[in-house]
Amino acid sequence: MTQQIILLRGLPGSGKTTWALQEVAAHPDTYKRINKDSLRAMFDGTCGYSFEREVFILDVRETLIGMALERGFSVIIDDTNFGEHHEQRIRYSFEDRAQITVKDFTDVPLEECIRRDAGRDKPVGEEVIRNMYQKYLAPKEEEKQ
Numbered sequence: 001m002t003q004q005i006i007l008l009r010g011l012p013g014s015g016k017t018t019w020a021l022q023e024v025a026a027h028p029d030t031y032k033r034i035n036k037d038s039l040r041a042m043f044d045g046t047c048g049y050s051f052e053r054e055v056f057i058l059d060v061r062e063t064l065i066g067m068a069l070e071r072g073f074s075v076i077i078d079d080t081n082f083g084e085h086h087e088q089r090i091r092y093s094f095e096d097r098a099q100i101t102v103k104d105f106t107d108v109p110l111e112e113c114i115r116r117d118a119g120r121d122k123p124v125g126e127e128v129i130r131n132m133y134q135k136y137l138a139p140k141e142e143e144k145q
Contacts, residue, residue, distance in 0.1 A: 003098040004074045005065065007090060009081045010105025011132055012124045013113035019105075020078040032068040033076045034061055062093055069097050082136040106137055 008016040020033045039057050047053065061077075068075050075098070081087065091100055110133050117123045 003069050003072065005069075005090060005094055005098045005100045006074070006076045007081050007087055007100065007102045008076065008078045008105060009102055010108060011110070011113040011137070012080065012129055013116035013120075014105035014108040015116075016078040016080075016105050019103075020076045023076060030074055031076050032064075032073045033078060034064050034068070035077070036061060036079050058089070062089075065090075065094060066097075069094065074098070080132065082132065106140075110137075 008020060010016050017035070020031075020035075024031045024033050036057055039060055040053070043057065043060070044053055065075050065077075077090070079086070081102075087100075087102065094100065110129070113133075114126050114129050117125070117129060
């Protein structure tokens with residue numbers, strides 16, 4: 001099995017998309033990048049979240065991953081991927097077809113992520129990043145102590 005799925009994990013502004021785009025640019029015949037935010041923007045524009053739309057986006061993402069693998073490409077998924085269900089769903093759907101690895105970007109400091117995000121054309125915002133940090137990363141920091 002030569003194909004792989006690289007699942008990136010980290011806060012907005014941690015460098016996931018920058019890394020993914022660099023890999024795709026350096027190896028265009030090897031990798032395809034798939035991102036739920038890009039799919040949401042393409043299909044739903046500025047519509048807010050709804051469960052039904054999100055189910056559709058997840059189904060589209062899995063279809064695209066499957067198509068990429070069928071054509072011999074490896075896939076980079078550069079969403080935040082914090083909830084365990086994201087990795088579990090990918091493993092359940094594709095572990096028989098590709099090697100699945102997680103590339104961790106959680107070591108980028110919170111304040112650096114906020115700073116980088118603020119410089120974007122479409123920032124997610126400090127409050128969103130701090131909330132994600134509190135929900136997913138702060139408890140792990142406390143466990144280490």
